[in-house]
Amino acid sequence: METALEAPTPPTDPRAHLASPVTRAALRIQHVMLEGVRQRLSEQGFTELLPPVIGPVTDPGARGAKQVDVDYYGHRYKLMTSAILYKQASLTAFDKIFCVAPNVRLEPLETSSTSRHLAEFHQIDVEIAGASREDAMAVAEGVVEHAVRRVVERAPHELDALGRNPDAFAALLSGTGFERRTHASAVRDLHAMGHPQNADAEIDWAGEALLSAKADLPFFLTDYPKGSRGFYDKEDPGHPGRLRNFDLLAAEGYGELCSGGEREHDYGTIIARMRETGENPAKYAWYLKMVREGIPASAGFGIGLERLTRYVSGTHSVWQASAFPKVPGTVTP
Numbered sequence: 001m002e003t004a005l006e007a008p009t010p011p012t013d014p015r016a017h018l019a020s021p022v023t024r025a026a027l028r029i030q031h032v033m034l035e036g037v038r039q040r041l042s043e044q045g046f047t048e049l050l051p052p053v054i055g056p057v058t059d060p061g062a063r064g065a066k067q068v069d070v071d072y073y074g075h076r077y078k079l080m081t082s083a084i085l086y087k088q089a090s091l092t093a094f095d096k097i098f099c100v101a102p103n104v105r106l107e108p109l110e111t112s113s114t115s116r117h118l119a120e121f122h123q124i125d126v127e128i129a130g131a132s133r134e135d136a137m138a139v140a141e142g143v144v145e146h147a148v149r150r151v152v153e154r155a156p157h158e159l160d161a162l163g164r165n166p167d168a169f170a171a172l173l174s175g176t177g178f179e180r181r182t183h184a185s186a187v188r189d190l191h192a193m194g195h196p197q198n199a200d201a202e203i204d205w206a207g208e209a210l211l212s213a214k215a216d217l218p219f220f221l222t223d224y225p226k227g228s229r230g231f232y233d234k235e236d237p238g239h240p241g242r243l244r245n246f247d248l249l250a251a252e253g254y255g256e257l258c259s260g261g262e263r264e265h266d267y268g269t270i271i272a273r274m275r276e277t278g279e280n281p282a283k284y285a286w287y288l289k290m291v292r293e294g295i296p297a298s299a300g301f302g303i304g305l306e307r308l309t310r311y312v313s314g315t316h317s318v319w320q321a322s323a324f325p326k327v328p329g330t331v332t333p
Helices: 014-019 021-043 086-091 109-113 132-152 156-161 183-193 204-214 269-277 281-293 305-313
Strands: 069-072 074-078 096-104 119-128 179-182 219-222 246-248 256-261 299-304
Touching: 014 021, 014 219, 021 132, 021 156, 069 219, 074 246, 086 096, 086 119, 086 281, 086 299, 109 219, 119 132, 119 305, 132 156, 132 246, 132 256, 132 299, 132 305, 183 204, 183 219, 204 246, 246 299, 256 305
Parallel strands: 179 219
Antiparallel strands: 069 074, 096 119, 119 299, 219 246, 246 256, 256 299
């Protein structure tokens, strides 16, 4: 019988994939988590919105992922790689919003071997007006803890079917909180392990896995260098060159679950940051118009739903947490 921890081949037959007991158990766990996330955020005063799938511009992206163009009545639009710009804009209507946002990114072919990348995936996206990075981290930690607790309590049979021991979450559910570490300290740790991590870049995929494998519960990495992220992550005014942002990494080698931080909302600063990163401000006309007219300061994050499902279910590959997975380079329905 197929087990969750084998290194399976990405599916090309949707019937066989959907009939797999691993797929069914992982998707039931995902369903239980989504119920819990929606309940928790709604009780905390968040409004759920339905984000767009296409738009004139999207998050510029990173790490070699390519955007997908579509013909929108003679105009070149984009499939959303991230809801970030629309999340900021939505705060002109509501102070606290969330969505389960579809994302499409043509990831580099080499990501097909990381077990953590899909070309089409979903994020639990959250944005909070007037919030700090620490506020957003607290919400993200609460969401993950609540989702895991709900699965342990309400889906024990699915965990058992996948061979996932609930004791793996004992530290996470103990209430001690997630550790906070800086990007600089993570770079030092990786260098000590012999991993050649660039101190001015995001932690690479192999580095994330190394750091994650040493942990017994999720942990935050903060203070990424300015050039490593997009124009919308706010620079720390007290520490030029550092961003007021964070990543959340899972334990047991599962790697990154979430990225977030405080958002830049000053028009002049955003224009300057766009130019620093090689972006053409003219492409962002609708967004910059809203910024110029005034959008709230905010902080937020996006949790990869399939990645969170993979971690909680203990499956080998992130595509096992998707009903119709799109693995980079694999042609599939």
